[in-house]
Amino acid sequence: MSQPAAIEVVDVSKRFGPRWAVARLTFTLATGRALLLTGHNGSGKTTLLRMLATATFPTAGHIRLFGQETRAERAALRDEVALLSHASFLYEDLSAEQNLTLVARLRGVPQAKAAVAALLDKVGLTTRSDSPARHFSAGMRKRLAIARLLLKRPKLALLDEPFGELDPAGIRQMEALIRELKDGGTGVVLATHLVEQGQSLTDERLHLENGRAVGAQA
Amino acid sequence: MSQPAAIEVVDVSKRFGPRWAVARLTFTLATGRALLLTGHNGSGKTTLLRMLATATFPTAGHIRLFGQETRAERAALRDEVALLSHASFLYEDLSAEQNLTLVARLRGVPQAKAAVAALLDKVGLTTRSDSPARHFSAGMRKRLAIARLLLKRPKLALLDEPFGELDPAGIRQMEALIRELKDGGTGVVLATHLVEQGQSLTDERLHLENGRAVGAQA
């Protein structure tokens, strides 16, 4: 095993109260590959992604990213993993620019100011960089959350419904972005209900039903 | 003019702070027809829909629904208009069933209990009817919000990104539902970024750019 797998999920289950959101899931994703995550509403996609991002941890089983156990190595792993989630992680009362600058400084991004400006331009929010996130439309929040994600190139990008709320131009940009990430060697996990679009962007597919993997793993 | 138009928007503008979210918009929609609302992120779709739903009112200009002015006749109009919005309007600590029952009782739906059970079945949440909304996944919330909307057939349905977060089966159901509403004579305004899907469901299209109508109205 010269290079450890990007993701290694071993018999993972996650319980909320009496209900198992993810149940005895096992799969691996080799480095540099992209995985499509599909499943009906409530099938456990978000829960799985949050576990991969070390935002929460399995009730049972193990997750290893690049060979490192998530629970034990969270500090190191968080530096390399990025999550785009249903929740935007934004501070409502900070402006778009301040939101990004905070993350840039905490991540130690060099030339934070320039990097932030470039990203705001990239997601089309330059003219609104001083507005607080509270005043943003649904799609504008999503765009800001995407910019937040891109401040530092991650080794693994976890994207939970990245196309939602984006306008057609935004969707095309997002697709280009995913390709770019892949080409740069970043692992991608993409959860979406737009199956065709998703399939054209990924190499493998995992379909969840009630928290369990269904069908052959591609 | 035997029958007033379903929607009559006359020179409507809406300001938030220094910024105009909707600017001098004028259009009409005849009764029983369906309108597709498109536009880039932040173009004012949600704001327009909220004004049509009497959730908020124009800074300048007039909106008439079925010949009645929204500001003056809000109580009567709210009985006939239904809004599916980015926000779900759900009480997080009430169960799915309790959320629906509350609305059913306030709307005076006859046989509330049976109606609620039927709708929960329709959106596939029967097994989760006792879970509080707080424990729902993104798509499950959306489904519950849709059920809430359907408790009483509206004369005008305002749908803000109704396909978002729904799984493929949910999207198909939503499409069928829109057709059903149209066939029943309900006016529909559908805001979505999935333009092709939207066009196949509607008769007219209004494209917004920075709060202004762009291009010929179909």
Place this chain on the structure above:
Amino acid sequence: MSGHPKILAGAFEVLRKDLLIEWRTRARLNALIFFSLATLLLFSFALGPDSELLRKNAAGYYWLGILMASVLSLGESFRIETENLALDGLRLIPTDPRAVFLGKAFGNAVMLWLLSLIVLPVMVALYDVTIREGVAQLAGLLFLGCLGISAPGTVYAAIASNARARDVLLPLLLFPVLLPSLLASVKATGLIFEGDPMLQLRSWVGLLASFNVLYWGLGFVLFPKIIEDD
């Protein structure tokens, strides 16, 4: 459009919903009780072990405890309405805004009243007071006082819940306005504890009642202006 029976029916539904939420989470009343107990304890701690002093001012401390609890309770009662814009949803059902006011204000009053009744025996033991004028009378007075807090409280909580810094804005707006009616409650309660030889109780209760009429009337008329967005 909306006759009086319809408003009352709406108010009842709103009240029912709030009680349901309270019942499901079972958190508010429990926590409120502990909070006001802690406040009562705090007073006795912060003010030293002078039991004569405590007894003399018992009514004041007691109402302060209720008042502090009311801020938390009112804030919570509108927090559940801001999540998911639930209040918008309620308005658009449609529910008469005045029904929302009546339901919420009454629910808050009942909650506070229950709290005050539950805390009462502890307070009596802690501060060593005697209830001279009858418990039923006291209960009635407490309810009147709680009604007097909850009507302006509901209006102001609706404002604060939509503004920035909601948690701090509510008490800032509410406390000063409540002071006069609170004073009447304190004085009347004090007379019930210490006896009422000069028959002043009546006039304090009358004052409290007039404040109530005024505040409930104002709230009923003005609340719709606050939650309607125009």
Place this chain on the structure above:
Amino acid sequence: MSGHPKILAGAFEVLRKDLLIEWRTRARLNALIFFSLATLLLFSFALGPDSELLRKNAAGYYWLGILMASVLSLGESFRIETENLALDGLRLIPTDPRAVFLGKAFGNAVMLWLLSLIVLPVMVALYDVTIREGVAQLAGLLFLGCLGISAPGTVYAAIASNARARDVLLPLLLFPVLLPSLLASVKATGLIFEGDPMLQLRSWVGLLASFNVLYWGLGFVLFPKIIEDD
């Protein structure tokens, strides 16, 4: 992985962010000031017009006002973290949870301290007290007392912000734990107001300082357990 300089840098960023939000909304401190003024008034009003009594218990009322304000301030400081799961975002950046603790607790202490200093002259005038042992000493004592509130306060605010009915839960958890250090603050402040002939001040301040060491140490170690979800 995370050496001490890194924790401090992270704490600084967290503090900076909170101050930025405070600056943009400019709401919290303003509102807190009015709130504690109203609370001071409330005490004097509810406790009748006995100015001798007020002077005697001034220190107690003063700290009670600060404490009540702290509950609101701490709640607000975590409310901004629950919207959009911002705290999750912060953790995943990654930020060391201990840096979050230090930044937030220190920010809250500074906020409370400013509040107490601003309210001080009003309190002195209203309750007619004299500061006998020097203003600088008093300011130092106040800061120590605020630090003593904010460390456990931050821990509990984090717990409460995750639980249901968070607003009411916080004071419930906070008050009992704070009682001893609050008592020390009140006693020491009282001695500064009334003079310290028996040189007891030192021992009360010592007690307060030890509580501080304890609370900050515990908070530093325990806070990560609270915000990490495992």
Place this chain on the structure above:
Amino acid sequence: MRHWTLTYSSQTQALLWLPMILLALVLALIGVHVFDPKARRWTWKALAVIGVGMAVGQPFLALSWVPPEKYMGDTGRILYVHVPQVWMALIALTLNFGASLAFLLKKSWVSDALAEASAEVGVLFGAVGVTLGALWAKPTWGAYWTWDARLTTAAILLVVYSGYLALRKFIEDPEKRATWSAVVGIFAAVDIPVLWFSVKWWRSMHQTQSNPSTVDPLMTAVLRYSATAFLALLAVFIYQRFLVASAKRNEEVALPEALPAVGGTP
């Protein structure tokens, strides 16, 4: 209360009417100002001249012309500032109530700006009046502050309206700010009569309103004179503050050039 059984020369008797005449003039000017928009260019200036002129003369009257007060001696002269200041504050806050009510009945930025102006000026006058009262209380009652009903209600009123002003600062959206603060203004106004009657309701150590028939006519005259001067100044203050507020409001709610005005005010 303070009976003076001296008799005055007819000249002095005539002088006693002067304040009433000046008061009538000031009220007339205010009336013209309110009802004739075109006159507003000069009415406020006239009021300012009268107010400043009278205020300059006021110390002479209050400090030397009128004889010292029977029980309190010279310290009693604070009366001539304390009382009118408090009166003016109450007038301004009552105006705030009227403007709030007017806004809720018919939305207009004029009533909103007037509400803002009157509350701020009212709090200012009130603060001065209360401070002077406190300075007066030290020699007469022996302490700057007591928890007397009148003083307490005065303090409450100031805090209530400070809260009102703070609320206005917290809300960015002009429509919401106007509506919400109007509601708060109406609730706050409940405290105005409470303050006024506090001396009767709670037997207070603060002086009840004395009746002109029981007070020396000279004192009454000087008091009326001072009140007139402050009334003129109050009107000028409120008007100037109102101009600032409406300019700001117009800026906030202006329709940009690309959007020629349609519909107008909300």
